[in-house]
Amino acid sequence: MDLVVFLGLCLSCLLLLSLWKRRSRKGKLPPGPTPLPIIGNILQLDVKNISKSLSKLSKLYGPVFTVYLGLKPTVVLHGYEAVKEALIDLGEEFSGRGSVPLLERSNKGYGLVFSSGKRWKEIRRFSLMTLRNFGMGKRSIEECVQQEAHCLVEELRKTNASPCDPIFILGCAPCNVICSIIFQNHFDYTDQNLLSLLKLMNENVNILNSPWVQVCNIFPVFMDYFPGIQNKYLKNSDNIKSYLLEKIKEHQESLDINNPRDFIDHFLIKVKQEKHNLHSEFTIENLLYTASDLFAAGIHTTATTLRYGLLLLIKHPEVTAKVQEEIDRVIGRHRSPCMQDRSHMPYMDAVVHEIQRYIDLVPTNLPHAVTRDVKFRNYLIPKGTTILTSLTSVLHDDKEFPNPGVFDPGHFLDESGNFKKSDYFMAFSAGKRMCVGEGLARMELFLFLTIILQKFTLKSVVEPKDINITPATSGLTSLPPSYQICFIPV
Numbered sequence: 066m067d068l069v070v071f072l073g074l075c076l077s078c079l080l081l082l083s084l085w086k087r088r089s090r091k092g093k094l095p096p097g098p099t100p101l102p103i104i105g106n107i108l109q110l111d112v113k114n115i116s117k118s119l120s121k122l123s124k125l126y127g128p129v130f131t132v133y134l135g136l137k138p139t140v141v142l143h144g145y146e147a148v149k150e151a152l153i154d155l156g157e158e159f160s161g162r163g164s165v166p167l168l169e170r171s172n173k174g175y176g177l178v179f180s181s182g183k184r185w186k187e188i189r190r191f192s193l194m195t196l197r198n199f200g201m202g203k204r205s206i207e208e209c210v211q212q213e214a215h216c217l218v219e220e221l222r223k224t225n226a227s228p229c230d231p232i233f234i235l236g237c238a239p240c241n242v243i244c245s246i247i248f249q250n251h252f253d254y255t256d257q258n259l260l261s262l263l264k265l266m267n268e269n270v271n272i273l274n275s276p277w278v279q280v281c282n283i284f285p286v287f288m289d290y291f292p293g294i295q296n297k298y299l300k301n302s303d304n305i306k307s308y309l310l311e312k313i314k315e316h317q318e319s320l321d322i323n324n325p326r327d328f329i330d331h332f333l334i335k336v337k338q339e340k341h342n343l344h345s346e347f348t349i350e351n352l353l354y355t356a357s358d359l360f361a362a363g364i365h366t367t368a369t370t371l372r373y374g375l376l377l378l379i380k381h382p383e384v385t386a387k388v389q390e391e392i393d394r395v396i397g398r399h400r401s402p403c404m405q406d407r408s409h410m411p412y413m414d415a416v417v418h419e420i421q422r423y424i425d426l427v428p429t430n431l432p433h434a435v436t437r438d439v440k441f442r443n444y445l446i447p448k449g450t451t452i453l454t455s456l457t458s459v460l461h462d463d464k465e466f467p468n469p470g471v472f473d474p475g476h477f478l479d480e481s482g483n484f485k486k487s488d489y490f491m492a493f494s495a496g497k498r499m500c501v502g503e504g505l506a507r508m509e510l511f512l513f514l515t516i517i518l519q520k521f522t523l524k525s526v527v528e529p530k531d532i533n534i535t536p537a538t539s540g541l542t543s544l545p546p547s548y549q550i551c552f553i554p555v
C-alpha cells in the first residue's frame with residue numbers, strides 16, 4: 066500500500082476514534098455545540114472576546130454547557146445560580162486549577178495561583194494569614210497603603226495639572242505596596258528597578274491578553290511551532306524571578322527569626338521550622354514562585370481597576386461631584402483617609418463596587434478544574450475537567466443590576482442612600498479559590514481613589530460625551546482604552 070494512503074487511513078481512524086471517545090463521554094457531560102475533529106468549537110469562539118462568545122452560546126445551551134477547546138472538553142458555568150452552586154456549594158470539588166498552558170510552562174505547578182492539592186492549600190493558608198496583617202513587621206498593611214497614597218499624590222502633583230496618561234503612575238503605587246509586603250522595599254517612582262519590573266509585567270499582561278495566546282492556550286502545540294511570544298513571556302518571568310531570588314538571598318543572610326520584617330521573612334521561618342519534613346511545601350522554590358504570583362496577581366489587577374475607574378469618573382462628572390461632596394463632609398480637605406471612613410461613606414463604597422462591577426476585570430475568571438468526578442445537576446463531570454465560570458454573567462446580571470451596561474453607583478445603594486451589598490458582586494470570584502488579595506485590593510482602591518479625589522479635581526481633555534469607555538482588549542483581563550487626564554490640585 067502506498068505510504069500516503071496508509072497514513073491517510075491511520076489519520077482517519079484516529080479522527081473517528083477521537084470523535085467516538087467524545088461521543089461516549091458526551092452522555093455525561095453537559096450539552097454544547099457539536100465539536101469538529103481536532104479543532105473542537107474554536108470556530109464558535111471569538112478569541113478577541115471569549116466571554117462574549119460564551120454568553121451567546123449560553124442563550125442556546127443554557128447555564129451549564131460544554132465547549133471543546135481543541136480536543137479538551139471544558140464545562141462553562143453561566144449565570145449566578147450555576148456559578149454559586151459550583152464555587153460555593155461544591156467549593157471543595159471545584160477548587161482545582163484549570164490549565165493555562167503558557168502559565169503552566171512558566172509556573173510548573175509551584176507557588177499559589179497554579180498549584181493544586183496539598184501544596185495549594187498550605188501555601189494559600191499561609192499567604193492569607195500573612196496578608197492579614199501579621200506579616201508586616203511593625204507597620205500595619207493599612208499604614209503601608211496610606212504611606213503609598215501620599216507618594217501617589219506627590220507624584221500626581223508633579224504632572225502640574227497638564228494632560229497625562231496615568232498608566233505609569235497608577236502602576237507604581239500598587240507595585241510599591243506589593244514590594245513593601247514581600248521584601249519591605251519602597252521605590253522612588255523614578256527608580257530603575259521599579260521601572261524595569263513594571264515594564265516586564267506590563268509586557269507580560271499584554272502577551273497574556275493577546276488573541277494569539279488565547280489560540281495557543283487552546284492549541285498548546287502552536288507555542289512550540291511559533292515559540293517567539295512564549296519565549297518572550299518566559300524570559301520576562303525569569304527576569305522577575307531572578308530579581309526576587311536576589312531579594313530572598315539577601316533576606317536569608319539577614320534573617321532574625323524573632324523579628325520578621327515581611328512576607329519573605331515569614332516564609333523563611335516556615336522553611337526553617339519544617340526543614341526536617343521531606344514533604345514540606347515550604348521550600349525556597351515555592352517561596353520564589355509564590356512571591357512572583359503575588360506580583361503577577363496583585364499589581365496589574367489593582368492598577369487597571371484604578372485606571373479604568375478614573376476613566377469612568379471623568380466620563381461621569383456628576384458621580385465625581387457627589388463623591389467629592391461626601392469626602393468633604395466626612396474627611397475634609399486635610400486629614401488622611403483611613404479605612405474607618407469607609408463605613409461613613411456609602412456613596413464612595415458604592416462607586417468602588419460599581420467600578421469593579423462595570424469593568425468586569427477578569428471576565429471568565431481564572432480557569433478552575435474539578436478535583437474528582439462530580440455530579441452537577443444532571444451531569445457527571447470527570448475529574449480534572451476544566452471549568453470556566455463566567456464572572457461577566459454574574460456582574461452584568463440584568464435582574465440584580467438593572468441596565469448592567471450603564472455605570473451607575475445606584476446599583477449598590479438602597480432608597481435611603483445606604484450601601485447595599487450584593488451576592489452578585491463576584492469581581493474577586495467566590496469560594497475556596499477566591500482572590501487571596503481581596504482585602505488588600507479593596508483597601509488600595511478605597512484609599513487611593515479617595516485621596517486622589519480629595520486632593521485633585523479631575524479634568525478630561527475631551528468632552529465627557531466623547532470619552533470612549535469600551536474595553537480596548539478583553540482577553541484574560543479587560544483593559545481600558547488609553548486616555549489623557551489632568552489632575553488639578555484643589
Ligand code: HEM
Nearest residue numbers: 178362363366367370427431493494498499500501502506
Ligand atoms: C482589583 C483587584 C483584584 C481583582 C479584581 C482580583 C481578582 C482575582 C480573581 C478573579 C481571581 C481568581 C479566583 C479564582 O480562581 O476563582 C484571583 C486570584 C488570586 N488573586 Fe486576585 N484580584 C485582585 C487583586 C489581587 C491582589 C492585590 C493580590 C495580591 C496580594 C491578589 C492575589 C491573588 C492570588 C494569589 C490569587 C490566586 C488564588 C488561588 O489560586 O487560590 N489579587 N484574583
